[in-house]
Amino acid sequence: MLYDIRHLTTVKYASPVRLARFNLRLRPAPWPGQVVDRFRLTIDPVPWSIQEEAGPFIVNRSRLTIRDPLSKLRIESRFRVDVSEPSLIAAMYLPELAGTGADPVMGGPTVAQVRTRAAQNRDLTAMGPASYLYPSQMAPSSPAIAAWALPFFPTQQGVLAAGAALMRAIHNEFTYDGAATTTKTLPEQAFQARHGVCQDFAHVMIVAARAHGIPAAYVSGYLRTIPPPGKPRLVGADATHAWASLWCGEELGWVGFDPTNDTLARSDHIFTAMGRDYADVAPLDGVFHGGARQTMTVSVDVAPVTG
Incomplete structure (x- = not known):
């Protein structure tokens, strides 16, 4: 699937703040089955400096410094992305996970085998399992x-069957409630x-898997939402997503396991970054001088490209 993504963040301060430094994690990091094109980042006011860097983990980070007094910040990222269905091996299991309620029969290594292999694996890169075996800041x-x-x-x-069962249990036992958490x-x-x-459902799944020796990571990205039949797709009504x-x-x-929707991550899941938990991949964080109250609004548009 081919998509055009627009992510707009607006931050307003009750009184001007100074010497603000921000970390942006909006440019998708490289990921199998996904090709990003035409990424553009627009920031108002224009920063004094922008430093682009990779990592840690599977993350692209833009580090901004704004020296002048700041009362409003507008950050817009746009890109086009081509997302393929998961690899052939994982795709074999998608029909069994489509909300049938049946316990899927899956191949692949057992829980015991993965525990052993993860403990013995010597790959210390961001794609290796070692960094995702142990508790982290937001997934203790x-x-x-x-x-x-x-x-x-x-x-x-x-x-795979263990992951699917855990995913389904979270989906069935937990209630989606935007007012319940921050x-x-x-x-x-x-x-x-x-x-x-x-975010909460992904964190619970991560903590559960790690507790039983299975490396688990937090993925930040986007999810295409489909409007009800006969209703138009509302521009800006899509959202960032996590699995x-x-x-x-x-x-x-x-x-990828998406407990919010009880499905493997598919071609309507757009990958941005992967880390140990939300703190590693938050779209925006930073510091500034001043004690002003701030408000932030976010608008996301995931538009399939047709024709």
Whole structure:
């Protein structure tokens, strides 16, 4: 699928702030099955400096410095992206995950095999499993989540089937509620409330998988939304999205699981970045001098390219 993506962020401050520094993670990092073209970043006011860099993890980061007093910041990214369906091996399992409610029968290595391979794997690059095995800032260990997830990880279960069962349980047991959490909410809180958004569901899945020896990463990106029949697609009504990616052994590599929608990541999932948790891949963060209250609005448009 070919898409044109527009992501507009507007930040307003109650009174001017000074010497602001921001990290933007809006340019999609390289990812298998995805080709990005025509990326353009527009910032108003124009920064004093912009430093482009890669990493850490699978991230492209733009570091901005704005020296002049700032009361409003407008950041717009645009790009075109061609997204293929997942690799042939993963795609074989998509029909079984399409909300049938049946337990899928999947191949691939077992949970026990993936645990062993992950522990012995010496790949220390951002694509290797080592960085995603242990608790992190926004995905700390949780005995409650670990105990709840135990039935999904029998040692002889295929790792794909285990991931699918965990994904479905989160989808069925948790309620999507945009007012229940914030970007700072930790997974334990969302787990106890059984309410949250895609960020929370991805974090719960990550904590659960890591607790049982399966490397798990947080993926930030976009999801194409389809309007109800007979209704127009509303410009700006799409949103950033998050899902979990599990390392399923050397043969399968990283496989995306979207617990919000109970599906593997497909060609309507647009990859931006992958890290240990939200803190590694947040679209925007930074610091400034001043104590002004701030408000932020975000508008996203994911438009399929036809013709």
